[in-house]
Amino acid sequence: IRRPPRSTLFPYTTLFRSCIMKKLVILMMSVIAAVAMLTAGCGGSDKADKNAEKVLRVGTEPTFAPFEFQEEGSKEYTGFDMDLARAIGKQMGYKVEIQNMGFDALIPALNAGNIDMVAAGMSITEERQKAVTFSDPYYTSGLIVMVNKDNTEVKSIKDLEGKRIAVQIGTTGENKARTVKDAKVTAYNTNTEAALELQNKGVDAVINDSPVVGYYLAQGGNKTAMTVGEVMEAEQYGLAVKKGNDKLAGEINKALAELKKNGEDRKSTRLNSSHSKISYAVFCLK
Numbered sequence: 001i002r003r004p005p006r007s008t009l010f011p012y013t014t015l016f017r018s019c020i021m022k023k024l025v026i027l028m029m030s031v032i033a034a035v036a037m038l039t040a041g042c043g044g045s046d047k048a049d050k051n052a053e054k055v056l057r058v059g060t061e062p063t064f065a066p067f068e069f070q071e072e073g074s075k076e077y078t079g080f081d082m083d084l085a086r087a088i089g090k091q092m093g094y095k096v097e098i099q100n101m102g103f104d105a106l107i108p109a110l111n112a113g114n115i116d117m118v119a120a121g122m123s124i125t126e127e128r129q130k131a132v133t134f135s136d137p138y139y140t141s142g143l144i145v146m147v148n149k150d151n152t153e154v155k156s157i158k159d160l161e162g163k164r165i166a167v168q169i170g171t172t173g174e175n176k177a178r179t180v181k182d183a184k185v186t187a188y189n190t191n192t193e194a195a196l197e198l199q200n201k202g203v204d205a206v207i208n209d210s211p212v213v214g215y216y217l218a219q220g221g222n223k224t225a226m227t228v229g230e231v232m233e234a235e236q237y238g239l240a241v242k243k244g245n246d247k248l249a250g251e252i253n254k255a256l257a258e259l260k261k262n263g264e265d266r267k268s269t270r271l272n273s274s275h276s277k278i279s280y281a282v283f284c285l286k
């Protein structure tokens with residue numbers, strides 16, 4: 001068989017094939033590129049939108065252990081409320097961002113739209129209900145009087161008449177202190193300052209939430225301080241959202257109910273994150 005010389009046939013077929021192939025390849029590539037661009041475009045913007053909506057900005061005041069605090073040397077917000085906020089956020093599909101501010105700045109921040117939810121051991125009161133919408137209650141608390149151990153005079157709140165009382169600003173503890181006749185009430189930005197002032201004998205007593213005082217004493221505060229009298233004012237903690245944001249409140253309540261159910265049968269590990277032992281124990285006890 002006589003073949004045409006390589007030099008004539010081969011370059012021709014190669015040229016022909018490569019020409020068709022080139023066109024095909026270009027066509028396929030542009031189809032792929034177009035599809036890729038379209039899907040990337042959709043997916044991309046979709047994702048961006050979702051992320052944008054899906055951040056839950058949570059406000060707290062973190063001198064309220066074991067509910068919200070920062071462990072020594074750590075910037076992370078830890079404690080029961082923080083675990084709860086993160087667990088609720090996860091349940092609802094939000095990324096949780098925690099913001100630190102003064103306790104008395106939390107409600108204004110909600111109403112200014114700077115945060116979406118308050119998780120700060122905030123007691124549900126009639127007064128506050130005028131300004132914000134609360135979730136279902138998630139913890140039952142109360143107030144207690146703390147004095148120095150060497151104080152033999154003060155046995156209950158009744159003995160605080162005319163005395164110096166330290167409280168955290170904007171709290172139910174402050175309201176309570178202001179009902180004591182002739183008391184000199186000093187409202188501090190943080191609970192840390194109030195407790196220090198008692199230790200330094202700058203005041204005669206602190207009025208604060210009883211689980212927080214209990215935790216403070218158990219963590220070493222009992223070297224110098226103690227509680228007197230009974231727990232006062234049964235109070236319930238609620239998560240707060242902007243007044244009238246029933247949609248978010250509804251989502252929160254749904255997540256809360258789910259977590260409570262799981263917490264009660266002790267199978268949930270969802271609350272078992274950062275400050276797990278305390279948080280989990282507190283949640284299960286209630």
Ligand code: ARG
Binds near residue numbers: 068170173191
């Ligand atoms: N339960 C009290 C109140 O609602 C005190 C809350 C203080 N919380 C805090 N994170 N410092 O007024």
